[in-house]
Amino acid sequence: MTLHSILSDPLARLAAILGIVFFSFSVILLGVVVLMRLWRLARDRRKRQFIDLWSPIFYESMAETPKTPPGILASDWITFMQLYNSIQESIVGETKEKVNVLARHVGFDRVALKLMRQGRLSHRLTAIIALGNLCEHSAKNDLQEFLLDKSPYVSLLAARALLRIDSQSAMARIAVLCGSREDWSSVGVIEMLNEAGTDTVADPLSMVAAHASPDEAARVLGFLEAAKCTIAVPLARDILGRQGLDDRLTIACIRLLAELAGPEELPVIRGYLQHHNWCVRLHAVKALGRLGSVDDEADMISLLDDENWWVRFRTAEALANFSFMTMARLLDIKTRVSTKAQEVLTPFAATHPFRSKVSM
Amino acid sequence: MDETGKNDQRSILLIEDSDDCARMLKFLFTRQGYTIFHAIDGIEAQTMIDTINQPSVVILDMMLPYANGLQLLANIRNKPSWSNIPVMLLTSDGTTGTIVKAFELGANDYVVKPYKPMELVVRIKRLAASSPGTRANA
Numbered sequence: 001m002t003l004h005s006i007l008s009d010p011l012a013r014l015a016a017i018l019g020i021v022f023f024s025f026s027v028i029l030l031g032v033v034v035l036m037r038l039w040r041l042a043r044d045r046r047k048r049q050f051i052d053l054w055s056p057i058f059y060e061s062m063a064e065t066p067k068t069p070p071g072i073l074a075s076d077w078i079t080f081m082q083l084y085n086s087i088q089e090s091i092v093g094e095t096k097e098k099v100n101v102l103a104r105h106v107g108f109d110r111v112a113l114k115l116m117r118q119g120r121l122s123h124r125l126t127a128i129i130a131l132g133n134l135c136e137h138s139a140k141n142d143l144q145e146f147l148l149d150k151s152p153y154v155s156l157l158a159a160r161a162l163l164r165i166d167s168q169s170a171m172a173r174i175a176v177l178c179g180s181r182e183d184w185s186s187v188g189v190i191e192m193l194n195e196a197g198t199d200t201v202a203d204p205l206s207m208v209a210a211h212a213s214p215d216e217a218a219r220v221l222g223f224l225e226a227a228k229c230t231i232a233v234p235l236a237r238d239i240l241g242r243q244g245l246d247d248r249l250t251i252a253c254i255r256l257l258a259e260l261a262g263p264e265e266l267p268v269i270r271g272y273l274q275h276h277n278w279c280v281r282l283h284a285v286k287a288l289g290r291l292g293s294v295d296d297e298a299d300m301i302s303l304l305d306d307e308n309w310w311v312r313f314r315t316a317e318a319l320a321n322f323s324f325m326t327m328a329r330l331l332d333i334k335t336r337v338s339t340k341a342q343e344v345l346t347p348f349a350a351t352h353p354f355r356s357k358v359s360m
Numbered sequence: 361m362d363e364t365g366k367n368d369q370r371s372i373l374l375i376e377d378s379d380d381c382a383r384m385l386k387f388l389f390t391r392q393g394y395t396i397f398h399a400i401d402g403i404e405a406q407t408m409i410d411t412i413n414q415p416s417v418v419i420l421d422m423m424l425p426y427a428n429g430l431q432l433l434a435n436i437r438n439k440p441s442w443s444n445i446p447v448m449l450l451t452s453d454g455t456t457g458t459i460v461k462a463f464e465l466g467a468n469d470y471v472v473k474p475y476k477p478m479e480l481v482v483r484i485k486r487l488a489a490s491s492p493g494t495r496a497n498a
Contacts (some may be wrong), residue, residue, distance in 0.1 A: 059387045062477055086380045093476040 020153055050079045058087050061102035061143025062095045070108055077111050078123060081130050084108065088133040100134055109136055116142060125157055132161025140165060147173065152183040160192045167200045179216030186222070192226040202229035210235055214246035221252035225259045233261045240268060247277045254280070258287030266291055273299055277319035278308035285311060297322075301333060304341035310345045320348035327352050370396040370488065373415040374430065375405040376450065377424050381473070385419065388481055396487075402427025409436060414445055416488040420467075422451040422458070430465055437466040447489035450475075 007013050057066055068177055072080055084103055088096055103109065112134065128146065131139040139161070146158035159177065161168035162343035178189055193201045202224070209220040209232065217239070224232040236253040239245065254272060257265045269291065272284035285303060288296050303315040319331060334345045375381040386396050397412055399405035403426045405453045418436060422429035429449060436442050449462050449470035459470055469489055471480055 056387055057381055059384055087384065090381055090384065090474050091477055092474045093479075095477055333418075 046076075047079050050076050051083055054080065054083055055087075056100065058083065058099060062091075062098050064140075065098070065101050065105060072106060072254065077108075077115070079104075080108065080117070081112065081123075081126050085126060085129050085133060088130075090208045096133070103134060109134055109138075112136070113139055113142075121151075121154075125153060126152070128157045128161050128235065132157075132164040135165050137165060143166045144170075144173075147177060152181065152185070155181065156188050156192070160188075160195070161343050163192060163196045163200075171196065171200055171204045175201070175208045175220070176212075178205065179208050179212045179220045182219070186226075189223055190226040191320075193223055198227055198229050201227055202231040205229065206232050206235050210238075214249045214326070217251040218246070218248040221249070223254050224255040225252075228260065230260045232256060233265075236261075237268060247280055249278050250275075251283045254287050258283075258290045261291070263291050263293065266293075266296070269297070270299065273303060278306070278311050281306065281308070282311050282314050285315045285318055289314070289321055292318070292322070294322075294324050301337060301341075304337050304344060309344075312341065316341075316344040316348050319345075320352055325352075365485055371413075371415040372484070372488075373397045373399070373405075373408060373412065373418045375399045375408075375419065375424065375429070376421045378421070381421075381450075384477065385480075388477055389484065392481060392485065398422065401425040401450065402432060405432050406435060409439065413443055415490045416446075417484055418445055418447045419484065420449050422445055422449060422453060422462075430461060432463045433462065433467060444491075446491050448480075448484060448487060 007016060024158070034247060053070065057069055060066055075317070084099070087099060091099070108130070112127045112130045113136070115123050116139065117132060128143065142199070143158045145160050146154050147162070149155045149158065155177070159174045162175065178184070178193075193205075205220050205224050205227070206229070209217045209224060212220060221232065221236065221239075233256070238254045240251060240253045243253075250272070254269060257269060266288070269284055269287045272280050273288070275281050275284065281303070285300070289298065292300070298317070300319050301314050304312055304319075306312050306315065319325060319333065327349070330345070330349050334342055334349055337345070370393055372389055374382060374385055374389075374396050376385065376398070377400050380429055382398055382400070384399065387394055394416070397415065399408050402424045405424070405428065409432070420429045420432060424432070429451070433447060433449075436445065436447060443466075446468040447461075447466065450473060451462075451469045452473045453473040462470060469483055471483065473482060478480065
């Protein structure tokens, strides 16, 4: 049977044509994959070469700005920006400004502005970080617009950049957003506030916490606590004095007092041990565990019978962690309480000697 | 270098998994005349601790793959010939507990990331000057 006779059959001819088409398609596809891979390898090699060339120049610039740095191709600016940000994020002090002198010397300030305005999202985000590191005042208006961007990544990075450029004027507006932007990462906000410093963030955040809605105020109080703003202690005490206070706000105030205040706040905290909401009781117990004294032992022991398991558990934990608590004292308490209370005390009594040794 | 316990004059064992951070430290200390041995994770670091001669100083990152800085620090201090080698901790975690723990295990100094590069150089030079092997070779 010859090829000609086989192809005279219409079905066989169709199968042959389809076979050739699919084979050709596979070859083309393979060629495209190989080309893309080669392009990627070339790009990575180019990126490595650029980093190998520019890293020492950046490090040298920490001591003295090189007089004639090499030129930068348009295609290399993204790598330059990533390298610049990486170096700036790993150093502090006056060295940062020395690196900025080099960056401005090669025209990076103008390029970063352009990338922030026109680049795709990943480039825009990197450019926003870079402009913050550069302390580029000409970017302030754009960054203020980005504060209201619907993307939490863009808006939070814009806030951070603005704080680096001009923290005093930017903080009032950013403090409001700290309360209202629920989509902002709490960790990101806390990092940003800690970097800006307590002196910069305490007053604007306190102003917002004093006048915002309960949800927003609770969120801002959490940031004040995380940023160690002791200036907010009187504010938390005042808020707790309000009538019909929201429970979330109550908890935020108790947490702040526990973290930043001293034993002088104990009378206020003790007033929440019998609160109708178990979450509030739980945070009051935790606060007492941190600030309380031997005078609180009896109240704590009575809470070992609380209706909520978490309150009982945290009470047992707080009791066991009191500095005056000894193994003998804990075991004595265990003999005097109900079976329900004994259940939560047992693990803390069992591990008490070990925890005493390892705690620092 | 020999097997008599003396360390390589002006050498640093750098245990750091971040490429960017290691590149900068290598540049800074190579320029100061140090030879750098670089380990990128806990396993490689342990191999170097077991095989290379005593360096003048160990720069130790806290967060590493396979073994953390505190574990490696304990291993360094448990090795008799390395027990007096100065160790500088490089950490992003500046909490008191971690730092106290590190000093209890025998760290000589620590720097919190991000850091001042020139300050780090000065501190390392000071540690290297007090390194027993460096004094012996001087």
